Amino acid sequence: MKLQITYDHPIPINAFEWTPATYRQPPHTHASLEIGLCLSGKGDFFFGNKRYAAGPGDLFLVNNEERHIAQSDPLDPSRYLFINFDAAILLAEEPGLLLPFSYRSTRFRNHIAGESELARQLTPWVLAIAEELREKSPGYLAMAKSALIQLCGRLLRHYNGMLSDDERRTMVQSVHQVQSLAVLVEKRFREPINLGELADELGLSVSRVSRAFLETTGYRFSDYVSLLRIQAAKQDLSGTVKPIAEIAFECGFQSLPTFYRVFKETTGMSPTVYRQSMGILAASKK
Incomplete structure (x- = not known):
């Protein structure tokens, strides 16, 4: 099963808490990348045929290919904080940061033990991303992105030494x-x-x-082109009062129906509703 991820912020990063079921659910994949921090409880995390015991402080690295799912201990259910983000962020910033997520699943160890030095380095950045996205203080998007880059930079330094x-x-x-x-x-x-x-x-x-x-x-190449076009459209919808049709064509879409369909699939809402959620229409009427 492949999950379709939508993002709650103008940049494609989400932070959310999740408690897995106490039985093993079907595994899934998604196009986005993910880092999970076990906050409390116990359980297991499955990646393909690999199985890792999970406990407080443990971190798990998820790429865009490997089927995965977590399961809670019935007597002490686990609770996770996940940072889910689009690879396009790292691709635009420093492509080398994607290397830790380009692993070959059969040999890669997804688990980072909570008592390890690497976990002690990474955990504050995971928590910082979640806090920035939750509080939405001035400059929070830049701060969240910066924390993500710091996090992935430390992952790169760790995993780079493990490659032949x-x-x-x-x-x-x-x-x-x-x-x-x-x-x-x-x-x-x-x-x-x-x-x-x-x-x-x-x-x-x-x-x-x-x-x-x-x-x-x-x-896929075509999906990435659409992603960039949608990101540009979101910026125009939230930062200008241009007509929606004008935005669609300026961002590279060849027809309005295609723009509306792709925008809804990507964001979970129509361009009109997205713009209203940003308060732009109300402002333009004053």
């Missing part, structure tokens, strides 16, 4: 290919673009760069 030279070389090559493609997409997403033309421009095969892009970001 060949593994590191292969993963870095894939990330650099994805970065090159992403730079072009970010420059041109408002125009009609296709993967074949961009791959030719970069001197890469379509199949190779398409596979690398999906493995690294969790997105």
Whole structure:
């Protein structure tokens, strides 16, 4: 089962608490990346055929490919704080930060023990992200993003030392290919673009760069283009009083029905409702 994640903030980061069922539910995947912190209780966390015991302070790293699910101990149910975020944040900031999430599932250890030095380094940043998104104090979006980058930077330093030279070389090559493609997409997403033309421009095969892009970001190329267009539309909807149709076409959509459909699938609401939630329509009437 693949979950569709929507975000409650103008940047694609969510923080939420969750108590797993005491029986094993079907595992799931999602295009986004995730870090889970066990706040209390006990249980197990399953990743494919791997099983980890979970307790307070333990952290779990989730990428966009591996099927996973947590289960609570019936006598002492576990409670988690999850930070769920879109790979596009790291891709735009520093693509190398995606390396810890580009693991091959059979060999990777998703569990970070609560008593470890790495957990002591990471936990304050997990809590800081959640606090910023909860309190929404001035500058909270920048603070949450900064904390996420600090968190992923520490993950990178830890996991980088665990890779063989060949593994590191292969993963870095894939990330650099994805970065090159992403730079072009970010420059041109408002125009009609296709993967074949961009791959030719970069001197890469379509199949190779398409596979690398999906493995690294969790997105198909077309879905990533739509994501950038929706993010730009959200900024215009919340920061301007431009007509919705004008925003749709300026952001690269070729038809209004497509814009409305993709916007609703991505955000869980229509462009009109999103704009109203930001208070823009009321302001424009004054």
